[in-house]
Amino acid sequence: MKFAIAEKLHEKHLEDAVLQVSQDSLWRKRLFDGQYNERFLITFRELEELPCSLWTTFSQYGLEYFVSKVHSCPEKFEDGAVIFKFEAKEFSHLIRYSVNNHITIIEENLD
Numbered sequence: 001m002k003f004a005i006a007e008k009l010h011e012k013h014l015e016d017a018v019l020q021v022s023q024d025s026l027w028r029k030r031l032f033d034g035q036y037n038e039r040f041l042i043t044f045r046e047l048e049e050l051p052c053s054l055w056t057t058f059s060q061y062g063l064e065y066f067v068s069k070v071h072s073c074p075e076k077f078e079d080g081a082v083i084f085k086f087e088a089k090e091f092s093h094l095i096r097y098s099v100n101n102h103i104t105i106i107e108e109n110l111d
Contacts, residue, residue: 009061010088014096017042017065018086020051022098027051031069031084032102039066041089064089073097 021027021042026049030040042050042065044058057063070085077083077099088094 006062007088007091007094010063010065010091011094013057013061013063014065014086014088014094016057017054017063018084018096018098020054021067021086022084022100024051027067028100031067031100032082034069036069036071039068041065042067042086043089070097 027040027042034040042058042063044062044064047055047059050058065086065088067084067086070083073083073085075097077097080101081099082102084098084100086096086098
């Protein structure tokens with residue numbers, strides 16, 4: 001039963017993780033600078049690495065996800081977009097993607 005509850009929690013909060021991490025300047029830099037298919041762990045064990053808005057949820061439910069920059073995905077995105085793949089660490093079938101524009105990180109650093 002615990003397994004099913006943990007899976008539901010990871011599924012429920014995956015979209016929040018995708019949104020917040022995809023927009024976080026630290027994570028965007030890490031992913032853009034990283035190699036393709038290099039997996040980074042987003043974990044409740046290192047809250048200081050997370051956007052503040054995720055601290056409570058991650059620590060309360062023990063959430064962990066992998067994020068990586070990938071070349072392609074089943075969804076269609078515009079040419080030139082950089083794709084981030086998010087997957088629950090313990091539930092590899094729970095996957096979401098986000099499309100990112102490298103220009104956005106440059107513009108963020110100019111502000």
